Amino acid sequence: MDEPLAVFVGIDVSKDRLDVHLRPSGEAFFVSRDGKGLDELVARLAALPVALVVLEATGGFEVTVAAALAGAGLPLCVVNPRQIRDFARATGRLAKTDALDAEAIALFAERIRPEVRSLPGPEIAHFAELVARRRQIVEMIGMEANRRRRAADKRLAKKLDRHIAFLAKELAELDRDIGDGIKGSPVWREKEALLKSVPGIGDVTARTLIAEIPELGSIGRQQLAALVGVAPINRDSGLMRGRRTIAGGRTAVRNVLYMAALVAIRHNPIFKRFYDRLTERGRPKKVAIVAVMRKLLTVLNAILRDQKPWQQNA
Structure with missing residues (x-):
């Protein structure tokens, strides 16, 4: 029985969505850049023989995505966007949309195959836990915001405002922890290797x-x-x-x-x-x-x- 072909994944990250392209099948899809979308992305990729997932390090939006993928144990590499642009120009890919960018990143992953160093088990569990906690806090903020909109009692409304502010502070601290952790991990290996x-x-x-x-x-x-x-x-x-x-x-x-x-x-x-x-x-x-x-x-x-x-x- 033939082994399934290795899958190379390119993900273009924007503020609200993730455009995903798979090589060599050419399959493309997108998910929202929130807890539900990340869960869907991880579930779809976990069912495939993924050899490598590549993201661009742009704007900071990729940090939580990288943490979620690393926490799922997927082979991941975050690369400098300049490398992708140079590769796309070299292959004659001048048009630019989110979907085309994801395709170019997937092709880069397949052709260039930047080295990936796997995360040890404890780090995988750590990132999975942080991302799960982030999702919980975002959901709590949403629920409390809904309660605040319905609150007629001024005293209750003030209590809800304080709790929402507290949760927002917790979310900011958690985002910093995720950012510091993932940027200090091997998935950010290209930048680390250059410095070292x-x-x-x-x-x-x-x-x-x-x-x-x-x-x-x-x-x-x-x-x-x-x-x-x-x-x-x-x-x-x-x-x-x-x-x-x-x-x-x-x-x-x-x-x-x-x-x-x-x-x-x-x-x-x-x-x-x-x-x-x-x-x-x-x-x-x-x-x-x-x-x-x-x-x-x-x-x-x-x-x-x-x-x-x-x-x-x-």
């Missing part, structure tokens, strides 16, 4: 950067340095002149960048030479380390922007 191609960048640093600074790769180096808090700030006041310090920004990112800079100074010849030049010119060691952090951040930004891994002679 730089000597000095390990798992913790890469995952912190992915979760805490999604702007990486899409903004300028000066704006990025200010965002993280490694841009020098003037402190000219009274008799104090010429002193520059760093402040503000995203502390979690700055902390992991500091450790990564220390590793890079020891083990990466390019950053070591840069650090040595600064200290030989009389710069204090802490100032030189911060300069290495800025240079490292600039390199990481360019790597994600250009989708090219680290090269020693770069």
Whole structure:
């Protein structure tokens, strides 16, 4: 008996719906991007011999979708949209609709087959539980909102308003947990692999950067340095002149960048030479380390922007 053909799935994610295309059958369908739609999508894909599901990392709408698919144990990879656009142009696919985008993503999955690293069992269960809880909270908000519309008693209406606000806060926190978890998981492996191609960048640093600074790769180096808090700030006041310090920004990112800079100074010849030049010119060691952090951040930004891994002679 012949084995069933492996199925490659492309999903175009928009705010309200998911367009799905299957290769090699050419079957296409769409579902809503809510709890019911995700349940339907997972059920349909779980019944097929799926080899790979590919999503684009665009706009943040894909995060809950990725968590639901990963929680169902489906082989998943989230890729940069630039790769899909370049692939579509190379294959002469210039027209653009949600359905055609899903087809292009499915073809990319089938032809390119980006590497997928499976999630361990505990992570699968974790994402499944988070997504299920999210669905419950959304349903509770809907039910309480219906009760609020029917409430004639002002005191009861205020209580319902407070409960809805509480549930909305819980939903926001849960969405952050899902986002941080899924972006730190292997399904986001393309971006993680690019970051880790730089000597000095390990798992913790890469995952912190992915979760805490999604702007990486899409903004300028000066704006990025200010965002993280490694841009020098003037402190000219009274008799104090010429002193520059760093402040503000995203502390979690700055902390992991500091450790990564220390590793890079020891083990990466390019950053070591840069650090040595600064200290030989009389710069204090802490100032030189911060300069290495800025240079490292600039390199990481360019790597994600250009989708090219680290090269020693770069």
